[in-house]
Amino acid sequence: MKIKLFFLLFVSIFSNAQVVINEIDPDTPSTDVKEFIELHSNIPNFSLNGYVVVLFNAGSTSPYSGTASYYAIDLDGYTTDANGNFLIGNSQVSPTPALDLPETTLQNGPDAIALYLANGSDFPIGTLATSTNLVHAIAYSNTSTTQPTALMNALNLTVCINENATSNAANHSIQRKADGTFEVKVPTPGMNNDGSGIVFNYLTTTFNNTSYTEGQNVIITFTTSSNVTSPVTFTISLNNGNFNASDYSGNTIITIPAGTNTASTTITLVDDSLDEGDEEFILYISGLPVEVVASNNSILRRVEDNDYQISNFGTPLAPTYGNVTPTIPTGYYASLEGLSGSALKQAIQDIIANPAVVHLHSYADIWDIIRTADQNPANHSKVWCMYIEQPMSKIDQQQGSSIVGKWNREHIFCQSRGGFQVALGDTADGISIWNTTSAANVVDGISDAHHIRVENGQENSSRNNKNYGTVNSSTVYAGPTGTQGSWKGDVARSLFYMAVRFNGLNVVNGDPSEYNGSVPSGNIGDLATLLAWNAQDPRDDFEMNRNNYIYTWQQNRNPFIDYPLLANYVFGPQYGQPWFASLANSILNTDEIKIFPNPASEYIFISGIETPTRILIYTLSGQKVLQQELSTDGKISLNLPAGIYFVNMKSEEKTETKKIIVK
Structure with a gap:
């Protein structure tokens, strides 16, 4: 009898419970780091087991006919709070979301968000929208003229909410009202939209620094928005991946005394002798009482390793010459002697594109190649970003869609100009696995490391598909303002290599277009500028070391790094004159002339x-x-x-x- 009564009570509570999408903020212009989805249950502390939030994309072109899912959030193991709210959001949302949403995940619209009684595994990427097991859904847009029509039909929706309906749209969200309709106003994440409910005592965490070095003290202060009536004790952890309890010491059990609102602890970062590279810790707070809510949590901080290695050669801004010995195999360039013009160019291609010798690695392998080829000679925990002429930590490698504060892979010969494509099933499988390649397979340029460099993501985006030059034109790239141009010769020699390595790629004069009609042009410029850059920015040890390392993977070299003057015989004023390696033994003193x-x-x-x-x-x-x-x-x-x-x-x-x- 007791079992039967318990079962009936459980069914009654579950059937009367209502969970809805309560508030969404899918568009925070210029940042995309404070976006969130809030659910609300009419019963506090309600279990969300069996629910899943699914994000659907309507497509980017009219008539917005797409209905495919692009992200699913399984809610098993989570519950709403004492006010019935459950917050899913980016790490910078305050108060701290109960469930993390990676930055830039939530799309601006016209799209839709749906809540189902299902599992996350039921909605792999590309699943079409359905009303089966649908609990609640909302269609939204960032304009008044576009609606996700097909999605609305699939989810039985008749209204699409425009987040930008107000004059201050950048600071507004879409919020559900008591009558079930929606309005646009100032965001209220983690709180009831009408201002009712329990007022939580929010705990804010601050640090004495934004980043640290091994051996330093991390002073962490915890402050509640009002004095606590009884002692509040909680636990902190700094563990994150390889960064664990062996990397720090100090008190991790914190108590805020009754009648006060603050407490602090000092954590000492262990200064070991290991070259581990830069790391990051994540401060996570657990064990807070119900009435105290973390305003910020899962806080990331950088710890720089002071046991890094250095090279015996300089950075591109402080170049050295002659410290790195070229690893050119004996006789590698012997076939070029005495040749000129087109015969010389063909002979170079026969070496660097030989399908019986040259290895083609995956585009995913490029990450591993450039992490070493482009590492900062002054600190091997970092990589050298070519255009901005600055190092960035290796752990700042771009992993998701956001390029802010990240470095990524810059194709010096633009992908769109060359028509390069990533192979299906592309995975990083290491130096021992490769495919064959030839001069005819231009698409293979996607993963030729001789023209792919580490670059700051935002600067990579600024360069886009522009030609190189020095004229004042929005279509020509001359580098960031204020830099010294230490990359210019490197760019020239990479482009000379690509124009010989692959058929159909050309370095030409002027500012050539990206496409011939709808077909990639295969052209990049400006040749005159690049020849000048080749002379003005001579090959240094950084570039030679890079050439040596890439050779260990690809089994080919960039001959224009080994012999920079060769460019003049293939593309410049010595075209048609016979080439001899002895011509490259020395050059005039560029600084004196x-x-x-x-x-x-x-x-x-x-x-x-x-x-x-x-x-x-x-x-x-x-x-x-x-x-x-x-x-x-x-x-x-x-x-x-x-x-x-x-x-x-x-x-x-x-x-x-x-x-x-x-x-």
């Missing part, structure tokens, strides 16, 4: 000449238009049409090329 004025009109003056030097001036197409001998500093008269020219200077088998502009 000066050409001025530039731009010029009637003449140029060359200074820094110390030995008899032959001066050759070429057009962009490689036509020689002037030749003169100088044995010391001298003036050269010009009688040339306006345009861009290359001045090639040769002395005792040393050579140097500079670009001039004639007005």
Whole structure:
């Protein structure tokens, strides 16, 4: 009899309970880090076992006919709070959500969110919306003119809520009213929308620093919004992945005395002798009484390892030369001797694209390759971001969709220009597993490490698909303002490599378009700029070390790093002249040779000449238009049409090329 009565009571409570989507904030412009979904039950502390929240995407083009799911949140093991609320949100939402929603996950709309009596496994990505077992749903948009029509039909919805319906939309959310309709107003995460209910005593956590180094003290202060009436004792943990209790010491059981509202603890970060790389701890609070709610929790802080290794060569901003020995196999470039023009280019391709030798690794493997190839010589816990000329910690590798504060993979020859594609089933399977490749398979450029560099995610986005150059144009990329251009020669030599490695890729003059109609153009520019960058930013040890390391994976080298002057014989003023490796034994002292004025009109003056030097001036197409001998500093008269020219200077088998502009 008792069992029967208990069963009837359970069924009665469950059938009378109502769980609804109470509030959503899917669009927080410019940040996407404070978005949330709030559920509400009419019974407090109600178990959410058997429920799942599903996010549906209506598609990005008219007529918004998509109904596929893109994320599912299984709620087994969770309960609503004393007010009947349950908060799912980003880590920066306050109070701290009961369940974490990764940043940038919740899409802006027009989309829909649905609550089902089901399991998360019932809704893999791409599951079509259904009304079967549907408990509640909401369709939303960020404009007044677009609605997810097909989704609304599938979920039996007749109304779509526009989050941007108010004048202050960036700070507003969509909230359910008592009558079941929705309104747009200032967000109230974790609280009843009408202001009723229990007023919780919120616990806020603060730190003495935003980041730390091993050996430092972490002072953590906990403050409640009002004095506690009885002692409040709770526990903290800093564990996160490989960062565990062996990495810190100190009091982790905290008590706020009755009649007060604050307590603190000092945690000492262990200064060991291990090279573990930078790590992060996550402070997590547990054991709070019902009346005290964490305003912020799961707080992330960086711990930099002070036992990092350094290289015997410098960074691109403090370059060294000659400390890194090229690992060129004996005879690797022997077939190039004496060749010129197209025959020289083909011979280079036969080496670097040889399908019997060259290894093609997966795009996922690129992460592992560049974490070593581009690591900061001054601190191996970090990688060097090429364009911004700064290091970032290896743990800041982009994992999700957000690029803020993350580094990722920059294709120097843009993916869209080359038509590169990621292979299906792409996984990181290591140096010992590879596929064959050839010059004809241009799509393989997606994972050729010789043109993929570590870059700050936001700067990578700014570069986008632009050509390289120095003109003031929104379609040409010249790098971040204020940087020293230590990457420019690296970019040039990577593009020269790609234009030889794959058929259909070209480095051309000017600002070529991305597409020929709807087909990738295969063109990137500006050739004249890149040739100048190749001369102005000479190959350094960082670049040579990178070339050596990539060779261990791909079994090919970038010949324009091994022999930077080779670019002039394939793309520049020496095109058509025979190539000999001895030509690259030395170069003129770039710092000493000066050409001025530039731009010029009637003449140029060359200074820094110390030995008899032959001066050759070429057009962009490689036509020689002037030749003169100088044995010391001298003036050269010009009688040339306006345009861009290359001045090639040769002395005792040393050579140097500079670009001039004639007005």
